[in-house]
Amino acid sequence: MCEALQQAGNIERLGRFLWSLPPSELLRGNESVLRAQALVAFHRGNYKELYSILESHNFDQQYHNDLQQMWYKAHYREAEKIRGRPLGAVDKYRLRRKFPLPKTIWDGEETIYCFKEKSRIALKDCYKRNRYPTPDEKRGLAKKTGLTLTQVSNWFKNRRQRDRTPHHYRRCELKRFSYKNIEINLLLISSVYFLQLMESFSNILMD
Secondary structure (H helix, E strand, O other): OOHHHHOOHHHHHHHHHHOOOOOHHHHHHOOHHHHHHHHHHHHHHOOHHHHHHHHHOOOOHHHHHHHHHHHHHHHHHHHHHHHOOOHHHHHEEEEEEOOOHHHHOOOOOOOEEEEHHHHHHHHHHHHHHOOOOOHHHHHHHHHHHHOOOOHHHHHHHHHHHHHHHHHHHHHHHOOOHHHHHHHHHHHHHHHHHHHHHHHHHHHHHHH
């Protein structure tokens, strides 16, 4: 029941369902119930309760990403309420450093820009072989890395763009350098021609 209500996103009904459970059921530490309690606490703004739940139980790894997002977003919202303004990227980075993920919802592997290092390595390896993977290859990568198909597609798109920009810049610089050389050569030719003309004119006057 908890799983179905969580997937449906019906938070109010989920909260009522949890309220109807006997205390003995709540104290058993069922992971599905704990995740439901964490979700309800998050949406109701009961962040201390949320942190307590997340820190008190070792959750299955398949749910880590969702629980990590709740952990960080709760800290962001608390900070925004105190500061009275939206947080910038630097603010969020500092909060993540100040409030690191508890080991109960983190496997200890470093995450860079929301991608784990193993996922980044798999994406880079595929990119070296083929910068334009097929939809089937993207789906295979998504399954292998634990990312969504959209995340995989965006990674390849951004990587191609990033690799293309320096190349485009170098081409522009080379083109500009070539034009400059042409201008200099034309100027030199004009100068030589002018000197030759002046010399001829001087010889005519002397004759």
